[in-house]
Amino acid sequence: MWRLGLIKKLFSMSRKFILTKEETLPENRLTIAYRDELNEQQFQVATIGNGPVLVVAGAGTGKTRTLIYRVAYLVETGVAPEHIVLLTFTRRSSNEMLNRAAGLLDGRCKRVRGGTFHAFCLTILKQYASKLDYPNNFTILDASDAADVIDVVRSTSSINTKGKRFPRKGTLQSIFSSVRNKGVAVGQVLEAGYPQFGAFTQEIELLFEEYSRYKQKHGLMDYDDLLIMTLKLFSKDPAVLFEIASSCRHVLVDEYQDTNRTQSLIVKALASVHGNVMVVGDDAQSIYRFRGADFKNIIGFPTEYAGSTVLKLEHNYRSTQSILDLANHLLSQAKRKFDKQLFTLKEGGDLPGLVPAPDDRFESRFVSQLILQLREQGIALREMAVLFRNGHNSFDLEIELGRKNIPFVKYGGLKLAEAAHIKDVLAYLKVIENPRDTVAWNRILQLLEGVGPKTAGQIIEWIEADQDDSFELKERPFSTAYIESLRALFVMLRSVKTSESTPTSQVEAVLAYYLPVLKRVYYEDFQKREQDLEHLIGLTVSFGKRSELLDSLVLDPIELTVIDVEAVKDDEPPLTLSTIHSAKGLEFKVVFIIHAMDGIIPSSYSVGDDESIEEELRLLYVAVTRAADHLYISYPSLQYRRYDGQYFTQPSRFLESVPEDILELCSLVEQDPVELPSHPAPNQLTSSGTPNQ
């Protein structure tokens, strides 16, 4: 492990020469009228000179827009687009920003580099992998791949997992990820988050070491490695750091409050030559503590970067005053105080509504009916969103929307690349790409009839011993139970490997082999899964290389229901369903927050830990501030749990102390469909009163 001190020393090593600042274009020769199109605070941000800058931007203050103008300004004043690095949270927001910036300057911003930290680091690592003793065709493990590797390591190690309850593979994976993202010891992570496994500290530490060794040996990198290995590369080879940092004349980071320690060190490294780093964020919207994000990064920025400028964006252009009142009230409940009060010129507006529904079904009917009515009133579906805490909170609503023929896209929850059948298909391609990828081998071997964990492990040992990437089946004591199907598998792998065809035809070739397997293994619902595979073929056409397809699917996971987007491409733009986490940075005219009961928001997992509860509060704050004009918060009063039957719920504790002149309590009243007026105002559907139970 490298040390923080070493990195710091590294940065100070590069000698600095002071150049006189190149003359910037006079303002009147710029093509964009920055002063007219931005407010004073935004203008400052967009046009500020060199040096470190922290922008504290409240929700809805035009942060994205300002960053776009910043990029445009830099390009216009002579910075080459490829010397600008724009790090954003999702590739979705990165693309949106670059497209909008390109629109401002007729395409000149297209060559700005950027994307997520992980994607950006990947491009560096692909180039310099050999310096870290990795092959440059290394495989990226997603969270469940990583868990599978941990499982393999555990079963081959001599650790006794019997007796008392030993953590499962997925739990181990999150423990290891915390260790690395927070930079603390295994023992500390266990103590803080998993006290029940404290007795296994030694075993878990051992596994952690073995897991790291295994990845190195087999050319595997998990998500955390992409970041940490990049830092390691920088500290191992200062010349590489210097070369990369030299090409980063301006580093811009969005959502800085959600970066972790490693990411902040990467930013520091990238800015180590030119020192031009602008980070934008809002500590009140920090919602990724669970994966190591630390809002201290944003708070501590001015101390970390001497001579930095702090700018603020406080004018909210998005929401009505009524919605901001609720948002401000939520923030006032936080233990850690925020020095921000958002203000808007959009006075008044309907009060946000709190709607207790009798149960799930009523909640879904309420939301979908109101959506239809608002659409009648001229609000497009694409301007409305339903937000929720957990991916599965919308299942019932999804059925109802389907019934009412309301098109929707869902963000968050299950990703296409996480579905078992997609992982199967990708595993064949991964093995062809990197024959040392034992996780993928393990997966595809176990799809053979008569091969389970033990036999798969045995076959993998033989394959590894061969050190031969040509997929020839050598003489081994194979059992007759599976030898024929194993032979068929190798024939397929060899023919795809040697075909040198496009990723699309490679996927098609794999599918020809895989479809019978699919039907046997998933005989219950293979038809549904077959559709996803069709969708996968559609996705492959934009890739020129197999490795690009594989990397992209891991780093930029396609949401499962994006299928629906394709289907309705020419029709009405769909309604958005999203987890609150995935809705970060987005805005909608109408927002529904569903399942807003205690135990969901805040999650029952966070109860008992003040810091976690605070994060849940910020999460609700983020959800509320997505809304521009109308906000409805609902929850089912009655829930079913499989074993203890029905039980009554409480609304989220964060909403309990909110006075009725900020959040209006509504009730649902059932009415004959014929009686429905054709153009009711949203408030007429609900009337103030006691909850209807």
Added chain:
DNA sequence: ACAAGCAGTTTTTTT
């Protein structure tokens, strides 16, 4: 000895 099938439990949020 190992694979396959069944039953019962458990599920946050994301790169």
Added chain:
DNA sequence: AACTGCTTGT
């Protein structure tokens, strides 16, 4: 829906 632990079958 997927994972674990248990039982049955080869």
